Amino acid sequence: MAAQFGRRVVKGAATTAVAAVAVAALSASQAPGVTDTAQGRQNTGSQPSSDPDADNSATGNSPYYTDLPPLNSPTPTPTTGTGTPTGTGEAEAGIPATVLDAYKKAEAALGESKPGCNLPWQLLAAIGKVESGQARGGRVDANGTTITPILGPVLNGNGFARITDTDGGAYDGDTTHDRAVGPMQFIPSTWEWSGRDGNGDGKKDPNNIYDAALAAGGYLCRFGWDLSDKADLRRAILSYNNSTHYLNTVLSWLEYYRKGTHEVPDGTGTLPSGRSDDNNGSSSSPTPTPTPPGTTPPSSQTPGGGGSTSPSPKPPTTTPPPSTPPTTPATPTDTVDHLEDAGTAKLTATAGDAFAEKIATRTETEAGKAVAKVRVRFTIVGDTDSVFTGGESVATVVTNSAGVATAPALKAGEKTGDFTVRATVVGRAVTGLDYKATVTARQADALARTSDTALTCVAGGEFADQVELKATYKGAAADGVAATATLIKAADDATANDKGPYFKDADGKTVRTLAGLKTDANGLLKLPKLYADDTAGTFLLRINTTGGATLTVELKVTAAPSSSPSPSAS
Template sequence: MAAHFGRRLRKGAATTAVAAAAVAALSASQAPGVTGDDHGRQTAAGASAPVPDPAGSDATGNSPYYTDLPPLNSPKPSPSPTTGTPVVQGEAEAGIPATVLDAYKRAETELRSSKPGCNLPWQLLAAIGKVESGQARGGQVSADGTTLSPILGPVLDGNGFALIKDTDHGEYDGNSRYDQAVGPMQFIPSTWAWAGRDGNGDGRKDPNNIYDAALAAGHYLCRGDRDLSREADLHAAILGYNNSQDYLNTVLSWMEYYRKGTYPVPDGTGGLPSHRSDDGTPHGTTPKPSNPHTPGQQNPKGPTAPASPSPTPGDGQDGSPSPRPPATPTTPPATPPTATDTVDHLKDTGTTRLTAMAGHAFTGTIGARAETKAGAPVAKVRIRFTITGDTDTTFTGGENVATVATDAQGVAKAPALRAGEKTGDFKVTATVVGRSLGGVDYQATVTERAADTLTSTATGDTPPTCAPGGEFADRIQVKATYKGAVADQVAATATLVTSATDATENGKGPYFKDAAGKAVRTLTGLKTDAKGLLTLPQLYADDTTGTFLLRVTTPGGGTLTVQLKVAADGTATASPSPSPSASS
């Protein structure tokens, strides 16, 4: 069984040899699509070298992760740890703490509904949770899924790790100078700020809660219309989480292992992996302050007191040691400025006011340019685009925040916007990640769905005819288009008008019925279907004979006027005014 809490996170010679052998054997026998290279490392078949995440940042800030590989034994999904039956290693590694496992499966269910095209398997979340936090430290979570103590990654101060200056004022990681990855799925604060989700329905988005973190990870992996059943999209999603080829291979190995069978174990009884990607590096320790036996876990006994210095021989008359000279204070080397530090302001690249019809894509592109005080472009700076206002408009992929890195010209272009169904104004704001600089606002408007042309689907020139007191045999159907394309879900109004020049409601002649069966001659709230078709309700006639006009209108200028006849012998005896059968 994997090492439990209390085992020191370091590699010994024996475990290194075992791990090397496991890689070679595993690549040959267990993980489909995974092979071993000449050095005994795993390489995913078809996987390219790590590439930067297209969104311009990754979930974890490329923080360290657990490198332990699955055992060679295939898991058996049936044994219960409470029966006393001996459990072999393969079976033990297949056990996932019950609450943690439930969070992964619940996230998969939600994504199956909200983003069905993504095809997210819960085993992918379990694999990432394994390598990021050892399944929340073996399931050390409360009943609602919150970790019993914070799980923090190392300080991302550029010393052996990425340099990410504080973006959350210490709200999530308690560090107001630099960021640290937080929680069982190890989100850095700047990513959690937009990717965070409420997975357990308590009204909060907490990166330390496995339900929230698992759902956020699912949405993060599924962004950009990815289909994780495709190998290329799967690899891109994992590399976007942590941009490392070794990380990709390790996650794929655990995902395939979990697909062969898992079972729940009681919370707090899971094992913690023993090897990490930062072993042997200058920062190859657990985050500060933390228990060196458990990554990110606070030491319950408090900080360890430094050892007392041993006496040294002195030259005093009594033989006592002479005082040591005070150490010469050293000035820590200044941290060289990053590209982000050189940004003085953001500049709009010439974006025009953005307008789109509800449910349609915006045609304009939002662009921001990062510049120094002298106006020079700054490349490789993360720009965050945030949608604000009472709108359901999103970027492509369904998110309301997107982070994009500037190119060589200092320009970052936001993903395409897609309007929701809420009409009205909103704005998109561009800001520099990691800096408190003024942002650039872009105004946008969503207009209601519209149709500029309405046509009748009826064939022939004979107008619908009805006997007095009867009902019309055929229901009237209208087709709506906008600039020649189908106009779906467009609101429409149908009115029995007085004449071709008088659009007021006619008080006699044909009528519709409301829910209570009463005559009405104006209908609102009508809407075309997905094919742009609108079929009107049944029409009835009172005792008045003659020729009458039914007018259908839509936002965007679409208008259709249809003649209706009421006559006992099938001919009209009066007409409110001459009118063509249709106009637009």
């Protein structure tokens, strides 16, 4: 988070009291097996198996605001010059109008697209508060775009995570390292796949609160998480920023906003002050120039800022050798030279089914040595509705000790044909590795009537019984299988007959071929009512399915009884 707000030197006693109470109250809800490091980052013994992206947070674990909700007060005190109450519950409950609108619209959109997620807009508000102070107190234009960009610190490994550039500076303006961007603080590599167009302008802009709020909601709703479930809620928040302290801070604001909020004008929201990186050893102050050996520091470099009466040191008699700038140690990602397939078998599945095989990719150095702790992104490419478990088209997985990243299971959609899953290294320009996957049509290998009643009809009438069939594949019900029914001329002539029984289309016209039929969830297929013309005889109905199942049904039409002659007049 880059928004640097003026920091209050002394916080109110009420805020301090609430902070102590909130942390104590929330400690029981922390994720199991989670501890904080000195930098407020989280260590976990193991990640949930349903969360392959747990080591790749939305923010890159960037700093965040640590202010906790204050005690509610019935008499808020306005801040001089702003007219906005601050330092009290009423003031903190105010959310800038456009920002609040974006949160509520994101909740509504996710309620339609992923109703099982149960995303509350108050959770987006809590994260927005912690990430950017509600877009710097609502400093956005009429379209929801921030007046000035909100950029997090450079993720160069100096006090923060080290993430080399992934977007060519397109989002964060940095072509060397990544930075978190916008009011919801997405790093570019996450925005690349999670970005959304929330205001319908045809663009996915991380600096727009409508786009960012919808993207944050989608991010929190992946992997089939149900945010009304406490365990899933914790997983989702920790996936946004991998810190227990972050989890507790967001939860405290979530509960606070659930108790009531109100709208305030854009640009008048209260601004947070405390940041998680205040004491992590990083500083924006310039580092003092090293003092040559054997000399006394000048008064301007004396701890405490001066006041020393010590005489100035004499210049050294020899010129010190030039200092070598410190080099940042290479990360595992920096050592990756190429990707190798880690024994992935042929990827084929029937429409609607899960792929039996999973994609496994190994990261290797130039010498062929496996590299652990590298983020590998798997992206589904092509005209397909197939997805990973949880309904996502992108998943990021960290390589294990053998250098292998295994993608989540693939689930085939209804679109048949080939598509590609591409593996790439996050934060490293390495040629991607493509895997071909094939979705075949649903099929049946057997058809049978569900009744053995003879199908008979009088010429010119209609059949009393409809033809009902059951399709199976390898003994199991074959659902969603395409079928065609044709009234054929003969057993060895499958062309459509031009006489005998027939179906009717929607307009009541005679048809003797029905295409586009499909079995139901139980593999059943019930044909429309059959009618007979004036031709008597034995006729054949043939049904074919995808997969080669065929059934021929016999239909009998008897001649209509002749009418008795009228008695003569004599």
